Amino acid sequence: MALSSSVRVRFAPSPTGHLHVGNARTTLFNWLFARQKGGTMVLRIEDTDVGRSEARFEDQLIADLKWLGLDWEEGPDVGGEYGPYRQSDRLPIYREHAERLLSEHKAYLCFCTEEELQKERDRATAQHRQPIYSGKCRAIDPAEAQRRRAAGEQCAIRLRIPEHPIRFHDIVHGDVEFSNEVVSDPIILRSSGMPVYNYVVVIDDALMKITHVIRGDDHLSNTPKQVALYEALGWPVPEFAHLSTILGADRERLSKRHGATSIANFRDMGVLPEALVNYLALLGWAPTGGTREIFSSQELIKEFSLERVTPSPAVFDMEKLYWLNRHYIKESPPERIQKLALPYFSSLLGEFLSQQETNKSDSSEVPDVAKWFASVTQLLAPSVDRLDQLPVRASLIFNYDAKAALASPDNAEVLAWAHTDAVLARFAFKILEDESAREGKLTPEQFKKIVNEVKAETAAKGKELFHPIRIVVTGSHSGPEFDKLIPILEEGSRLPLPKHVLNVHQRVEQFAKARGK
C-alpha cells in the first residue's frame, strides 16, 4: 500500500527500565503526528549503552506502548526496509560512516588521552571559561595521524565543527541559534571503537529517512552538534520538534520520587489507557479554542498539531488524570470494568472467579458468581478514581464488622441521635422476624416496606431514619443505594464464595449482639 505522504517519525527509547510518562508522551505525539499525516512510525531501540540495556526491558517497552494503543510500521519486532532497528546491530554502519568522514577530512583523529582532556576542562572551568576542546589534534597532518593510528596508538575520531554559528528551525521553539564556539569538535567514535550517542542518532535518523525528529527538549542543546553532523555527511537536516519536560508538583523533573511515573505503574493502579492517552495529550498541547478536554485517540489524530505544542514545561497533575479516568470508567461497558477489576479482588476471592471463568460451561453456579461480581463492580466503579481502589470500597460488602461500626468516631454522632435507639430496635426486630430475611432472600421491596414501617412507628425520617439503618447494614452512615445493595448482600450470602458475605439478617444479628441490647 503506497503511503500518501513521506512523513517518517521515530521513537527511540533506551531499554534501561520501564516506559516513563515523559517518553510515553513523546511517543504519543510522534504517533499522533504520523497517523494524521498518513506517515510511518519507526521504533528504534537505542541499546548502545550495553551496561544498562536489558533485553527484558525492550519487551516491556513494547508491551507498554501497545497497552497505550500505539503501534508502528517498522521496528525490531516487525522488521522493515531500513533495519536493523537495534543500534547494537548497526555498529559496522557507524564505523563505516566515521571512516568516510575521516577520509573526506570532515573529521580527524584525536590522540589526546582522557586525563589530558579532563585537565583541560578543569582548567577552563577554574578560569570561568567554556570547557571546550582546544582543537589540539585538528592541526595534525592526516597522513601523519593515519601512521600513528596504524602504529597502534589509541585515538578517537572527532568531527570538525564549522567556523560559523549553527542555526536550525524547531517547530515548537522557532529559530534557534548556537555559536560554533560552544559546540567544540565532538568525538563521534571512541578510541574503543564504540560510537557516541549524538553521532549514532544522526546516522540512524538519516538512514531511516526520518523527516521529523520529535523528542524531549533535553536534546535541544545537542541539536547543533547533530545539525553539523548532517551537514558534514551531506545529508538533509530533518525538521525538529522539541517537547517540554514533564515536572513533578515540586517543579522538579518527574521521577520515581514523585510516585507513579511509569506506564506500568498506572496500568497496575487501574488507570485506563484511554484516560492516560487523553491526559498526556493535554500536557503541552491544547486544541484550537482551548476549551475541549475529552478526546479519543481518533479525535486526537484529527485535531493534533505540532504547531500548537507549548514550549514551556508542564507539571503532572494526578487529580486531573483521575478526573479523566473516572470519566472513562463510567463510559466503559460494565463487562470491561468487571474484567479489569478482577485481579484486584484476588485477596477476597482468591483464584475463585478466574477458575470459575475457565470452566464455566460445566457448572450452573458459575454464571451466578460472575453476574454477582459484575453487579458489585457496577455498584462501586463509578465512585472510584482508579480500579485498584475497588477492594477497599467493597469492604462494606465483604468485611462487615459490627463492633468497629459501633466504635467508629464517624458514627458516634448518628448513634447519639434521639431517634436512633428506637429506629435500631424496631429495624432489628422486623428484620429478625422476617422470613425472607432469615433465608437471605430479602428483596429491595420488602426492605423498603420494613423501612417504611420503622418510619411510621418511630416518626424518624430522612437522615434520622436512614443513617442508623445504614450503620447496621453496612457499618457506615453513607454509601450506595439500598435498592442496589440489598440484592448484592442477599445473593452474595448464598454464593459459595471463599470469603463469605453476610446477608442483612446476619448483619442485624451481629450488630444486636455487639450492641448488647
Next chain:
RNA sequence: GGCGCUAUCGUCUAGGGGUUAGGACGGAAGAUUCUCAAUCUUCAAACCCGGGUUCGAUUCCCGGUAGCGCUACCA
C-alpha cells in the same frame, strides 16, 4: 561558571497591541438524592519584575530574576 530553553489562576491551558483575560482539574457555596458519590448552578482564583517601542502593552523588543536542560571517549 558558560550556553540554551521557558515564564497567563495552585495545576493544565486559550487568547492576544485596546477583552468583564476564556475553558478544564482542584477548591468554596448552593440545588438535588436517605447519605456519600454522581449531576447541575454559582463563586473565588492569573498575565514574574524593570526598562523601551506605542496614543495604548499581559501581548512586540531589551535587561533582570527564577525554574529547567546541555556543558563527557553517558544516553
